């Protein structure tokens with residue numbers, strides 16, 4: 610199939626594109642605003658066509674769909690900071706909801722019937738039980754989670770109406786970097802825990818702040834399910850296979866059913882880097898549920914997903930290799 614990867618120059622997108630190119634199953638075209646890398650594109654796979662533009666721009670999308678005629682779309686474009694979404698909800702609804710609407714309109718207009726959508730654990734809010742199964746109650750606690758839930762609902766409605774089938778891949782905490790060490794996580798400004806902790810080990814920050822130590826968790830800090838970005842990437846290829854074989858619209862949680870607290874992640878980073886990594890206690894961050902741990906069983910049984918990075922140390926080692934060789938992200 611020819612697959613248009615919207616957001617393919619981002620952190621997860623660049624890993625997805627690499628797995629797709631290396632598996633040689635599909636032809637890939639990347640569409641991206643290059644917002645996350647401030648225009649840098651050295652990390653995009655050689656030979657993969659790149660269309661630079663905004664998915665909210667209808668004329669641009671029309672041109673890209675007419676020229677490349679994709680059979681399927683992987684839609685990863687979004688703003689993704691929970692605290693920023695609390696401060697700037699309209700920007701989040703604009704990019705994450707209107708952006709998805711525009712992609713679906715272009716798919717409808719061009720007879721493109723398959724979409725793999727980057728969704729998130731954030732749409733569950735504080736779960737009633739863990740590990741969280743895909744059909745658990747949806748109760749987002751941030752505008753970011755609301756936008757992803759809205760986008761899922763929009764995609765669901767397109768199956769009966771237009772025959773567009775979608776797979777929602779709800780990533781829990783994406784982390785780590787490619788084992789080759791040349792692509793990895795470089796959000797700017799960075800808000801995610803592991804890269805921020807590694808910036809302390811690199812001497813770029815004095816300490817890491819622990820947001821909230823009074824949660825109802827074993828050590829009082831939030832617990833998350835950290836999934837390696839390459840394991841997330843293989844799930845996209847499996848989701849495309851599922852859709853190509855006629856699979857119906859469905860949702861899958863991608864996590865290891867194993868949670869780590871903020872304090873445990875910092876401790877693992879100390880072990881991997883050999884740096885003391887000072888930590889200071891700080892107030893809770895808005896929109897953070899105490900525990901988010903996924904049941905990935907449905908993805909394993911239906912998509913055939915087999916995550917390979919099964920310890921937090923293995924994951925952090927890959928992130929550290931990237932951070933040491935790219936202390937300024939793709940700017941160096």
Ligand code: NAD
Pocket residue numbers: 615616617618619620621622640641642643644645646662663664665684685686687688689704708727728729730779780781782783784796
């Ligand atoms: P990222 O910021 O590195 O990548 C997103 C890419 O989309 C960027 O390259 C950006 O330039 C592009 N983009 C954003 N808006 C665009 C637009 N309107 N038009 C064109 N390009 C646009 O983020 P990421 O961590 O790779 O996340 C990718 C997707 O996964 C997002 O949809 C995010 O919500 C979702 N997700 C991420 C995580 C995580 O832990 N990183 C967890 C759950 C879900």
Ligand code: UDP
Pocket residue numbers: 691782800801802803805817818819820821831832833871894897
């Ligand atoms: N966190 C923290 N200090 C930081 C950044 C994050 O304590 O500087 C916490 C955050 O409150 C959450 C966890 O680490 O409980 C994971 O946050 P991250 O932003 O990496 O991912 P999220 O769970 O929001 O998707």
